[in-house]
Amino acid sequence: MxxxxxxxxxxxxxxxxxxxxxxxxxxxxxxxxxxxxxxxxxxxxxxxxxxxxxxxxxxxxxxxxxxxxxxxxxxxxxxxxxxxxxxxxxxxxxxxxxxPSSTSPSQPSTxxxxxxxxxxxxxxxxxRTEPKALEPRVGPRTLVDFRLDGHTALEAIIASSQYRTVAQAVASLSLFSHPQTVRQTGGKALFPAIRNPRRVGQIDEHEGRRVLLDDNKSPTDAFLWANGLNRRGRDTQFNHVYAASLDADAYTALPNICMTPAFIAKLTDTSDEVCRLLRYRSYQLYQWVPAGHTPPERPEEYEALEWAAPLLPVEDVRSTMVGAMARKPKNRTVVAARELGWLFG
Known part of the structure; x- marks a missing residue:
């Protein structure tokens, strides 16, 4: 050492x-x-x-x-x-x-x-005690101290927290649907939708089927309603495990969606390490990958991480979603589902 x-x-x-x-x-x-x-x-x-x-x-x-x-x-x-x-x-x-250079290079240590x-x-x-709380630094470091690198700044902030590493922060703060909930959907998309932020709300044909052109609303609705959640938390975001935004079979599929704090969400797009962790987590929970993808390899640090438990299982996903959609008749996702159909209707 x-x-x-x-x-x-x-x-x-x-x-x-x-x-x-x-x-x-x-x-x-x-x-x-x-x-x-x-x-x-x-x-x-x-x-x-x-x-x-x-x-x-x-x-x-x-x-x-x-x-x-x-x-x-x-x-x-x-x-x-x-x-x-x-x-x-x-x-x-x-x-x-x-x-560092050795003061006695000719004398190897015994x-x-x-x-x-x-x-x-x-x-x-x-x-053998619990780590002490970090004391505040004198003169907080600025972004210039991190050479204008936001990721390095985030790593330093997390290193001073209980999570210690970005990987552990992702493991602790990412929420997935319960496997029992996902099993009721067969891992299929809940709504026929793809991403097209320039034509949000329009319906068009894509690869031989009519779909809703959307931003991230329909995947968010799918996750919330299927899990019986009536609102999203403040500064949280719903992220895709696989960047399959033009795959209507994956865009609103529960195994492809996880919930994180907003400050971690960007990493799900930009960090290869985070993407590998989330993909393996999804595969471990559901044995699911989108069409055209092979099962992911286990990241080397995966077993050393403590992952948050999935959300509580929903006993009847179909009834839960029907109830949520009935309360939001003017919601864009609901309006499109009435015209295009959805997994359970």
Whole structure:
């Protein structure tokens, strides 16, 4: 473990308690697998990460700990914490941070990784306590400090929160329909609609069928009404898992829609990492992909994330939607459904 890793973690906004915990986990991994830098130089830690992976299916089948790490307690939770520490170290190595020059290059260190981490720590052994709340910075950083990069600014803000990473924020704050709710729709589109913001509200023929030309209203209505929600929360947005805006079979299909806070919504369009996470989450819940797509691969960090539970199941989706639509006779989606038909009518 490079000695400048502590400084890099601090630059990400972590407090000393969290940093010590990260150093401890990295040191434990190195104690049983050797230095992480060697694994990074070999295959960017792919083999090591695979050995620290323990899926929900592994847990369900009661499979034993596949790693060399000894511990007591829940296998999945323990390995997830060590795997997360390894992924963070890989991110550090991939950040381009230059290794500090050694004061004695001809004298390789003979200290064990655990002792090396202890020497680098200001408080050893690390306290096994919950991370302390971050103290406000003196002189808040401006967008100029982030080199006018909004994504980097968002990462820094999230790093100082309980979520710590963008991936975990997405996992915690994205809401999907319950599989039981989706099962009643067969994964099909609820309304015949596609995206065409220049001709919103018009009806035209598309690929041999008449459809509503819409913005994001019909997918939003589909998600709200099917899930028995009578309103959207403030500063929330409904996002497509797949950018299939001209696919009438996917545009208002529940497996293709999730709800997030508005500040995360932009990432569902611009971040490949976020798109991969959401697509695999949808596939895990519903085993669904749009026509022409293959099942997504599981992102490497997926198992280390804690995902929010889906919304509560709706017992009778058809009746719930009929009731919601009856209360909104002038709604654009309802008017089009009367003319074009919809999944249940």
């Amino acid at each position: 490079r000695r400048d890793y502590r400084d890099w973690l601090r630059s990400q906004g972590y407090d000393d308690g969290t940093i010590n915990n990260q150093l401890y986990r990295v040191a434990r991994v190195e104690e049983h697998y050797g230095e992480l830098d060697g694994h990074y130089d070999s295959d960017r830690m792919e083999t090591l990460i695979e050995q620290l992976t323990y899926s929900t299916e592994d847990q369900r089948r009661g499979r034993p700990n596949p790693s060399k790490l000894p511990f007591i307690g829940n296998v999945r939770n323990n390995l997830a914490s060590y795997k997360s520490a390894v992924l963070w170290y890989r991110r550090f190595r991939g950040s381009g941070t230059v290794a 200290a064990s990784p655990l002792l090396a981490a202890a020497a680098a720590s200001e408080s050893w052994p690390p306290r």
